[in-house]
Amino acid sequence: MMTNLFSVFDPTSSILTNWLSLLTGMIIIPMGFWAIPSRSQAVWSFVLKKLDQEFSTLLGPSKMGSPILLISLFIFIFYNNFLGLFPYIFTATSHLVVSLCLALPLWLSFILFSWIKETIHALAHLVPLGTPPALMPFMVLIELISNMIRPITLSVRLAANMIAGHLLLTLLGNQGLSANLLTLFMIIMAQVLLLVLEFSVAIIQSYVFATLTTLYASE
Structure with a gap:
C-alpha cells in the first residue's frame, strides 16, 4: 500500500x-x-561457420536455398537426436511423421521452384547427357521415380537409423535382468559403447539430412 x-x-x-x-x-x-564467449560457444560458433561454408559451396553460385535454413535444419535434427539419448525421452526424429514433415515441404518447394522458374532446365535434367534416343523414355521414367522418392528416402533413412540404435540399447538392457555379474558388466560396457555410437549417429544423420537437402536444392 x-x-x-x-x-x-x-x-x-x-x-x-x-x-x-x-x-x-x-x-x-x-x-x-x-x-566473453565460453569454450562451448566458441566451438559452436566454429561449427556454424564451417557448416555455412560447406552448404554455401554445395549450393553453388545459383544459391537455390539459404544456408541459414539448412543450418537451422541441421541444428533442429541434431537437437532432437541428442535429446532422445536421455532416458524416458521420446526421440521425435525416429517417427516418420516428423522426418517426413521435414523432408516433404523442402523437396516440394525445390520441385515447384524448378518446374515453374526453370522449366526447360528441369525437363533437360530428366535425360542425362549422352543417353541413346532409344533409352530416353526409360530414363525419363527412372528420373521421375528417383525424384519422387527422394523425400521418402530422406525421412526413412533418418527414422531407421535412430530406431536401430535405440532398439539395440533396449534389447541389451532387457538382458541384464537375468544375467550374472560378469555378463552384466559386459552388457553395461556394450551399452556405453553403443551410446557413444548413437551420439555419433545423431551428428552424422543430421549432417546427412541437411547435406542431401542441399544437394537436391543445388540440382
Whole structure:
C-alpha cells in the first residue's frame, strides 16, 4: 500500500520491478558485447561457420536455398537426436511423421521452384547427357521415380537409423535382468559403447539430412 506518491521509488515496495529491471538490458544487448564467449560457444560458433561454408559451396553460385535454413535444419535434427539419448525421452526424429514433415515441404518447394522458374532446365535434367534416343523414355521414367522418392528416402533413412540404435540399447538392457555379474558388466560396457555410437549417429544423420537437402536444392 502506497503512503505517498514517491513510495513507488522505494526498492522494498516492488522488488521485482525495481531490481530485476537492471537485467533487462542483458536481454536486449547481444551477448557478444558484454560477455566473453565460453569454450562451448566458441566451438559452436566454429561449427556454424564451417557448416555455412560447406552448404554455401554445395549450393553453388545459383544459391537455390539459404544456408541459414539448412543450418537451422541441421541444428533442429541434431537437437532432437541428442535429446532422445536421455532416458524416458521420446526421440521425435525416429517417427516418420516428423522426418517426413521435414523432408516433404523442402523437396516440394525445390520441385515447384524448378518446374515453374526453370522449366526447360528441369525437363533437360530428366535425360542425362549422352543417353541413346532409344533409352530416353526409360530414363525419363527412372528420373521421375528417383525424384519422387527422394523425400521418402530422406525421412526413412533418418527414422531407421535412430530406431536401430535405440532398439539395440533396449534389447541389451532387457538382458541384464537375468544375467550374472560378469555378463552384466559386459552388457553395461556394450551399452556405453553403443551410446557413444548413437551420439555419433545423431551428428552424422543430421549432417546427412541437411547435406542431401542441399544437394537436391543445388540440382
